[in-house]
Amino acid sequence: MADEALFQFLHNELIQYVYKSAEQGEMENGRCITKLENMGFRVGQGLIERFTKDTPRFKDELDVMKFICKDFWTSVFKKQIDNLRTNHQGIYVLQDNKFRLLTQLSAGKQYLEHAPKYLAFTCGLVRGGLSNLGVKSIVTAEVSVMPACEWSFVRMQGLV
Amino acid sequence: MADEALFQFLHNELIQYVYKSAEQGEMENGRCITKLENMGFRVGQGLIERFTKDTPRFKDELDVMKFICKDFWTSVFKKQIDNLRTNHQGIYVLQDNKFRLLTQLSAGKQYLEHAPKYLAFTCGLVRGGLSNLGVKSIVTAEVSVMPACEWSFVRMQGLV
Numbered sequence: 670m671a672d673e674a675l676f677q678f679l680h681n682e683l684i685q686y687v688y689k690s691a692e693q694g695e696m697e698n699g700r701c702i703t704k705l706e707n708m709g710f711r712v713g714q715g716l717i718e719r720f721t722k723d724t725p726r727f728k729d730e731l732d733v734m735k736f737i738c739k740d741f742w743t744s745v746f747k748k749q750i751d752n753l754r755t756n757h758q759g760i761y762v763l764q765d766n767k768f769r770l771l772t773q774l775s776a777g778k779q780y781l782e783h784a785p786k787y788l789a790f791t792c793g794l795v796r797g798g799l800s801n802l803g804v805k806s807i808v809t810a811e812v813s814v815m816p817a818c819e820w821s822f823v824r825m826q827g828l829v
Numbered sequence: 830m831a832d833e834a835l836f837q838f839l840h841n842e843l844i845q846y847v848y849k850s851a852e853q854g855e856m857e858n859g860r861c862i863t864k865l866e867n868m869g870f871r872v873g874q875g876l877i878e879r880f881t882k883d884t885p886r887f888k889d890e891l892d893v894m895k896f897i898c899k900d901f902w903t904s905v906f907k908k909q910i911d912n913l914r915t916n917h918q919g920i921y922v923l924q925d926n927k928f929r930l931l932t933q934l935s936a937g938k939q940y941l942e943h944a945p946k947y948l949a950f951t952c953g954l955v956r957g958g959l960s961n962l963g964v965k966s967i968v969t970a971e972v973s974v975m976p977a978c979e980w981s982f983v984r985m986q987g988l989v
Binding site for chain 1: 842846868
């Protein structure tokens with residue numbers, strides 16, 4: 670529980686710092702999101718190397734996604750992804766009904782507009798992880814009812 | 830191990846981001862250290878509330894310091910402080926022979942000058958934790974041989 674809190678608090682500080690330093694330099698919201706996403710990407714790259722050090726080679730892309738849903742998600746967020754859907758053509762939708770970095774926000778619609786800044790780092794985190802496993806993708810996140818979150822992964826065909 | 834890595838990578842990103850945004854705004858090194866220290870302070874305040882939720886009340890200041898050396902340090906850095914010395918008048922020196930956030934740096938003298946930025950957050954972390962336990966203090970860190978680190982705590986008499 671302590672570890673969870675450490676990550677969560679540090680993540681909050683990071684968001685606050687990025688947005689605060691943006692205010693001073695008149696950086697717009699979009700660039701803050703990009704910065705958080707990039708940081709997540711690098712952390713994800715590093716993490717996946719540690720995580721998969723002793724894992725057997727993945728069979729296919731679906732196998733990789735299952736690893737992300739189970740092992741990766743559990744390590745970082747202390748729970749598994751609740752639902753994984755795919756069209757078997759490179760699009761995956763992962764649903765987390767209680768995304769940890771959103772649980773601290775009020776569940777109403779009031780703070781819905783603030784959700785993207787709490788998702789950007791994680792988008793990057795997973796994109797970085799996938800990237801190091803050979804799956805170049807675009808990752809987006811959507812929240813309709815807090816703290817549930819849906820992550821969409823679209824494989825970028827040309828780059829693989 | 831995965832949790833450790835997450836904290837470590839995130840901590841690195843934080844340092845890099847603070848120093849990078851400082852370059853753009855021409856902020857000097859000292860202010861970066863202060864920023865990292867302040868972030869640590871707030872995280873420490875939050876953490877100690879979680880950690881001590883079910884802990885019996887502390888007997889005295891030494892008891893608080895022992896808690897920091899054992900439970901707090903283990904939760905955050907996965908090992909205990911190796912040595913605690915005190916003059917019983919408000920000065921405490923904690924020695925960590927293998928400080929986790931320094932182990933990634935080369936052990937030679939080459940990177941000794943970079944050590945302070947890897948210590949600032951933790952200085953704040955412990956100062957924040959102590960502060961919420963009623964011990965206002967000044968925390969400094971010193972490295973003579975990497976990755977060993979000595980933390981000095983001086984209680985601020987007037988403020989308690």
